[in-house]
Amino acid sequence: MPEPAIERPSDIRSREDFARLLSALRDRAGLTVRQVAARAGSAGAHSTIGDWFAGRGLPSLALRELFVRVLKVCGVDDAELVEEWLSAWQRVRRAPGRRAGGPEPYRGLAGFREEHAGWFFGRETLTARLLARVAELDGGGVQLVVGASGSGKSSLLRAGLIPALKAKGRSVTLLTPSVAPAPEPRGGQGLVLVVDQFEEVFTVFADEERRAAFIAALLGAASDGAVVVAGLRADFYAHVLRRPDLVRAVQEGPLAVGPLSGEELRQVIVEPARKARIDVEDGLVELLVREAARAHDAGVLPLLSHALYATWLHGQGRRLTVAGYREVGGIEGAIAASAGDVYDELDDRQRELARRLFLHLVHVAPDTADTRRRVTRAELLAAESGDGEREMEDVLGRFVAQRLITVDGDTVEITHEALLWAWPLLRGWIDAGRVGLLVGRRVLADAEAWRADHRDPDALYRGARLLAAQEWAQAHGAGVPPTVREFLQAGAAQARRRVRRLYQAVTALAVVSALALIASGVAVQAQRTAVRQRDEALSRKVAAETAALRRADPALAVQLSVAAHRLAPTVEARGAVLSLSAEPYATRVTGHTGAVYATAFAPGGGLMATAGDEGVVRLWDTADPHRPRPLAAVPAHEGGALTAAFDPGGRTLATAGVDQVIRLWDVTDPRRPAPLGVLRGHAGTVRHVAFRADGRVLASASYDRTARLWDVADPRAPRPLAVGRGSGDGLSAVAFSPDGRTLVTTAADRVTRVWDVADPRRPRAAATLGGHTAPVLSAAFSPDGRVFATGAFDNTIRLWDAGTRKTLAVLEGHANGVVALAFSPDGRTLASGGYDLTTRLWDLSVPAAGRVPLTLDGHGDIVYAVAFSPDGRTLASGSKDTTARLWDLSAPVPAGHTGRVYGAAFAPGGDLLVTGTADGARLWRANARREPPVPLAGHTDYVVATAFHPRGRLLATGSLDYTTRLWDLSSPAEPVAVLRGHGDNVLAVAFDPASTLLATGGADRLIKLWDVRDPRRPVAVATLTGHTASVSSLVFGPDGRTLASASLDGTARLWNVPDARRVSVAATVRGHSGGLYAVARHGRVLATAGADGAVRLWDTSVPARPAPLATLTGHTTTVSGLAFSPDGRTLASGGFDKTVRLWDVSAPGRPAPLGTLTGHSERVESVAFSPDGAVLVSGGADGTARLWPLDVDTVSRALCAMAHPPITAEQWRTYLPGIPFTPPCG
Structure with missing residues (x-):
């Protein structure tokens, strides 16, 4: 039966219809897909656009403008017809697939409720732990369940805990502060009260009286035998700690809902x-x-x-x-x-209603993260009337239908807080209106209090406060609630009465002059304030957007980050700039219109070749790898160019591809490559070619199941030498050993074959190697020829001893097949590219290392090619996303550990860096990071603590092998002493400023002091007891007379150490809930941090009475590392939330955030400053120690030197509307 005719976009009902009519447009225009892409200004998106015509995909939201350009290229010029096409596109994108009836397997943004328990998976272990906690509180008590927004707290309570309790016959009551009354404090024996979204006590309850009453009712029920289980967002935990009544009630510590x-x-x-x-x-x-x-x-x-x-x-x-x-x-x-x-x-009117709707459903506060806000339907519609009310209902209904907003009875709320940061448009509304939202919330609360207090005139606003509120009300028009409007009108009337009395008290002229001055001053100040607030909001917005661009378009991300900081030096912008400095920078190379299958550097440097799916081989000038320049584009292979290799002299380029031939090119003048010889003989696609080290022999691998050797001594007259046939499926790669006597081939039959090619006319099969469990895709020899590597579709890389042909190591890390391999020129690093869209760097400089690679993210599709530049400073990768990338490997990322980096610290001179890891400790040259690290051999388990002697000649390391070892840095081959005395893991080490004492702390709850004046013969002089759990961190005071310790028992202790043999406890510092992981000190200020995610500052001027100064919140989970800068003005904290945060503590009683550094892919274990304070090092569970330069201007200049191409005026208008175009990088 023929398909029904599709005449217009309005007839489109399926993806097939969409593709059919779109293809009809292209056919009428007489254009190929490549021509359409080129004329639409996006030749590199040829594959993507081709998918639209073929019905394999639809334009995404991000490609809407490209879709419009494609329509215009295909002859759709009429504006109404374009809109009709866009409507069809939206309709088809939303159309659900042809699916048989059945249950919905996933909840979307909607949380799990009790009735969804049968669909709730993944939290069985945590549910069991929570049930055990409830059982332990059977006589009554309070259990907090704490986690970040989006961690699943509500679902755990509603679909995990409540059904499990009811299955055990327990009586359960669920309530939420903003919609449920406080529980009765009596009759609670055996009852479990589950309080979801307990943070609403601090956001919804504007007055302390209501808040205190609710908390008192909960605690009353707990004291009467009820078990209260309250779910709390982690960033509100500090609010709990400020209330002694709650702190006393929560004795067992919170249950953390982690990832x-x-x-x-x-x-x-x-x-x-x-x-x-x-x-x-x-x-x-x-x-x-x-x-x-x-x-x-x-x-x-x-x-x-x-x-x-x-x-x-x-x-x-x-x-x-x-x-x-x-x-x-x-x-x-x-x-x-x-x-x-x-x-x-939505139309324009409805879009404005949507903006007002969402802003009404958001709660902002100056000291906590933004949250959703539950309101009644009546409150939501109070500012609307007639058609406006009906339109608002319609807009609301549309978002409800997509589960983005939830209506429950008479209440309305955003379905999940994730929407607040996952939808950039909403994030922009919030940031742009933040000041107004804060003013509005305050005005609404004050207006309601004024009305409740019988309209007390003393509660009315006056002066600047009234002016700010009136400006806010004028900006929000009909959206201002009636109570607020009445409140402000009363304030204005009172102000007018005051003005009249002023007129009566002074002369008319003086009054007029004074008012004119006041009005002009207020207007100027208001304008300045408005501009500043706009700039700050835009700076924050742009900084947030760069996070998504860092991998997709690094150059644009750099320039926007720098521009955001120059517009307004916000915390977010500072963090965005600094975060870009601690990971390898990638320069995008564009020009291919299909997948980039090969990248190759000429041996002399400065010249790179890429081969693409469209059959073109391109040559690039990479003398400045941050500004690659196209030199030539050669149509080389019909159907696709798959491989390229330069001869050792860099004068000849070999290419091959789908057309089954190999071509040789003279690239002496890379602007005008000239064809030389053509090698024919393969009966299938030629997947890979490689030159022998002398350039006289070329090897090729083909899908025809053969590897061939060719004599190319005269590239104008090449001739075949031999054919090697492999059993099984087609061959994928060939690799010569550096001496040219051995050839390795890989194939789809899972086998790697080794050939003796000393006589290339008579190759001899030398070995067949198994081990891989899927097709083998790639191979490479190390520069010294002692090792070769193979990569396969089993997601692994195998390292082989080239002499014995035994497996040396299996490297695991890729989540899909490994299709490309390359060794660095010094042999220390192996690069791999994979079907998992990543490029990875494996450090092979230390035996058994390389198991935790540095992952380079950025490509949007399979990475088919990797190649190092001759100097090893640049890695080129090629991808199916149509781009190549040039990665700058000079970025400071000491990597290659076999596990997490527990500790990292600078030597006092700043020239050395130590890292403590699962594979021991290593010493790095901080300013020459291309040198291999020096391993410190001796420990038999993880090294988790490190400390340099203040005079820089000695290093202490603490390990899970129960020992501390001392190392002489002038000869670190072996330790000068091994300190034994702890009966469990050594978790902390610290030298005193005088360099005479070493303190060690362990999981045995003990602190030991050692006399290390003679480091070869250390003497244990004291053992300090008192902590009831592991001692996790130690630091001496600046005079060496006090020692601070942190423990997992939740306390920090200050110890008087007048001398090592007379030690006493000066004070015990409490205030954290949960264990402490870190302590740091500068002068009189002590910082502590731990599992509750808070950092606390204490004044220790009187060691016996430490006084709280401030609490720093921002981390969403455990804080594991703390460090003061040498001048004491900056505090760094690192946490399990994978971030490093910088804090201005120059006024420790009024600390302020400076920036958040992102880049670690796993939790941060430690932080430390360089001696000059210019650089911060952080150690992470991702196997890296990252070096962060901290001067924003210096970092900006360095980033700008790499960022290319320059930002365009169109991009500027997109991200910085209304700001004059000023390219930040010149």
């Missing part, structure tokens, strides 16, 4: 699908797990859940696919895509 493990994430993805009888495409689960691990710190679960829901909703049949997941925007983009779909359908 899901990889296996738990798999359960969240797979189990609901299995229950709903839905298939999940191979590769999607691992892709989701990998992307979930890289998602937003505030909590990945709502993002993952919504992405799964959207993929299911828009998918085809009973199957979840990678393509469908990509189509809805992935984890990071699905929420924005869903919200954008709704918003794009």
